[in-house]
Amino acid sequence: MSIRYLLAAALFAGGCVGDLTPVDDDGDDDGTPDAGGGGGGGLARQMFERDVFPILQAKCGAGCHLTTSSSSTPFVATAVGTAYITTVGFDSVVGNFTTTGAALYSLVVPGPHQARTYTADEQMKVAAWLAQEVSERSGGGGGGDGGGGGGEETPAQATARIISEWSGCLKLEDFQQLDFGGSWANKGSNQGNCEQCHTSGAYGFKANDDNAGMYETLTTNKYYMMSYFAPDISNLADAKMVPNFPNFIRVGLRQVPHQEHPSYNTNLNDAAFQRLQQLYDRTMAYKAAGTCGPPRIP
Ligand code: HEC
Structure with missing residues (x-):
């Protein structure tokens, strides 16, 4: 067990307390996909790594949410190699990847969360990535949040x-x-x-x-x-x-x-x-x- 969990037990949802390196129990954090929903292998992953991870690194990783964090959901990897699997593995962060079902999105638009604000370009990149996830994970049938003209529900x-x-x-x-x-x-x-x-x-x-x-x-x-x-x-x-x-x-x-x-x-x-x-x-x-x-x- 790493120190994170000892602290978790002691602190509950305390502040952002630090930079404690977790111990890797099984040596299996090399990006092996987990059992979670389908999709995520292709374009969505590329969009995340190219457009979104740098934003998360700058705005969320620099603060509380690095994988080395002890007190906040550690969904931001320290390097791009494990970034995707780390973020999408937290259901509490990505939910079902829609703009209404992903907690992450609500903190970016409208935000602000912990005084972090996002430019229109950054907001667009996050939205575009999520839309691609939705479309890949619904077997191509769902389309992004932007679709659904003609009165259909998005x-x-x-x-x-x-x-x-x-x-x-x-x-x-x-x-x-x-x-x-x-x-x-x-x-x-x-x-x-x-x-x-x-x-x-x-x-x-x-x-x-x-x-x-x-x-x-x-x-x-x-x-x-x-x-x-x-x-x-x-x-x-x-x-x-x-x-x-x-x-x-x-x-x-x-x-x-x-x-x-x-x-x-x-x-x-x-x-x-x-x-x-x-x-x-x-x-x-x-x-x-x-x-x-x-x-x-x-
Ligand atoms: C010793 C502290 C500790 C105990 C006990 C514990 N958890 Fe957690 N739990 C954590 C921490 C830390 C995280 C965030 C990091 C992670 O997901 O591994 C977390 C995250 C979670 C999440 C959220 C994952 C996500 O999608 O974001 C769920 C669900 C969860 N725990 C379920 C449980 C259940 C069910 C139990 C009891 C059977 C339990 N936990 C017991 C510390 C604990």
Whole structure:
């Protein structure tokens, strides 16, 4: 375990404290693709490496988010060779790559985040890269966010719509009846329960046994919602939220760039995973029955 995780346990979401070199546990941070979604091999990757990585290096890496960082999501590599895999491996940063579903984009446009601002050219480069990701990852069918003339929903619009709907469909009673917060807060890892590091939402993931608080956070902040429920736009005509098992599995199996994360049970029979599935099923049932509440995220 690297010092980062010791600090994470001690600090929660503390400030940007420094420059501690992580220990590479398995020697496998050489860019081996992780299990995450398709795409990303071609033009999108080139656009990222050429146009976007330099921006992230200057604006985010120089501050808190280098892979050597101990207290903020370490999504900016120190060199271009591992840059792509490092950034796209953080679901909490890229989400589903749309302008409405990628946290990174919201910090660039409109920004500012931590007093960083971006020129129109930089904003355009980030948007162009994300659009290319969407198009490659949807099997070429989706097109970028810019498309969709003639009244069709764009990927970004579909993402925003299903997140907004979902925020009204989730119900407090279900969080309480299922003890959703408690089952995630107390899920174990080889370095303590999730709540030890994520109780306040550090690193874009919240696991807290206060069920009402979890309901509040997940239904009013789409990025926290998306760590549990991912907007799936692979078929734009049937855009829907899905349980975000792939990301939990990727992190728990310590796939790049999470190779230093504590390991935990990623079996779908795991109690916390089951609670997520149950909350999902109940929420989908409200959607089907038309008994959702009004959206809590506009
Ligand atoms: C000792 C501290 C620690 C514990 C315990 C811990 N985590 Fe993390 N977690 C981190 C750190 C640090 C990061 C950011 C770096 C990374 O992703 O490896 C993170 C990131 C994450 C992310 C976000 C990845 C992304 O896409 O951005 C998820 C999801 C996550 N953890 C799930 C869990 C779950 C589930 C548990 C409990 C089974 C858990 N963590 C326990 C420290 C911890």
